[in-house]
Amino acid sequence: MGSVHGTGKTDVQQQIGEKVTRLLAGAKLRLTRHRRDILRLLWEKHGPFSVQEILRWMGPDACDPVTVYRVLESFVRTRLARRCDFSDGIARYELAAGDGHHHHLVCTGCRRVEELDIKECPTQKLERSARARGYTKVDHSLEIFGLCPRCQTTAVAP
Amino acid sequence: MGSVHGTGKTDVQQQIGEKVTRLLAGAKLRLTRHRRDILRLLWEKHGPFSVQEILRWMGPDACDPVTVYRVLESFVRTRLARRCDFSDGIARYELAAGDGHHHHLVCTGCRRVEELDIKECPTQKLERSARARGYTKVDHSLEIFGLCPRCQTTAVAP
DNA sequence: ATTTCTGCAAACGCTTTGCACCGTG
DNA sequence: CACGGTGCAAAGCGTTTGCAGAAAT
Secondary structure, three states, X not given: OOOOOOOOOOHHHHHHHHHHHHXXXXXXXXXXXXXXXXXXXXXXXXXXXXXXHHHHHHHHHOOOHHHHHHHHHHHHHOOOEEEEEOOOOXXXXXXXXXXXXXEEEEEOOOOOEEEEOOOOOOOHHHHHHHHXXXXXXXXXXXXXXXXXXXXXXXXOOO | OOOOOOOOOOHHHHHHHHHHHHHHHHOOOOOOHHHHHHHHHHHHOOOOEEHHHHHHHHHHHOOOHHHHHHHHHHHHHOOOEEEEEOOXXXXXXXXXXXXXXXXXXXXXXXXXXXXXXXXXXXXXXXXHHHHHOXXXXXXXXXXXXXEOHHHHHHOOOO
């Protein structure tokens, strides 16, 4: 017996793998290695990531940067992912589906990002009025900016 | 009489000019023609504008594009203006000071922008918790995205 | 077998930087 | 006069595109 149920310490990994597969299928996207890996990264570590960060995380097996751009584009097109802009000209991406909604607190000095947990998303009213105007595929982007304590001390004298 | 109080049909323009001058002085920025013109544009037509749009608006007297970048940078640095990102890789700028706060509804198809009026800004809670974490110069960016009615009909078949 | 994803190379476009000159305070 | 804003030219860098080959359905 033992192997009958196939349960083991890799169960969580398998579940994530299945979830990722399901997400891709639901989005009608072909299941490829890079799509799987990148979606998994967005799923597991749910911070928003830039293309460079994703490549660094992929390590030696990394694919071509162009592929990352195209994978992310396919995610955004199918609304699996959402693009974040932190006002530094670098696009970052995070999972749009499923997981608990959250927003970001971005330091305008060092660009470090913290997460802001919030019970109710304050944009629902605004999204509703967008839909009332006939808009579809409504989404939002909400970021808080500020200078973190660390950067306040480091700050160059004006 | 008539001229005693110096009132006339250009009063509004003069008031705006004075306001703009005062804003620049308050920001400790030198009063130059381009700074005045660009700040006035942001003040009067308060949509967020890209560098290209600002240049087009300036017309034949337009300055060098580089100057627009530098002027806007000085505005952001002194917190006179705020940068908006509509997820298309083009930076847009709007006045941060004074005028009634508003957010944007951006069509992901044609990129047209509508304004969303709102009584109370829903980000105050989030900004407060940012300050509670020791952040200063706290600000936010909130944009709503969607596909406008027009673009829904124009949409190419998938 | 057909569709579409990937890699490589090159192009693109917004933005930034260096330097000499001119304008503001 | 001193400081900093401006124009011009060129570089920087994230991102997009074209095309041939590989992979998925």
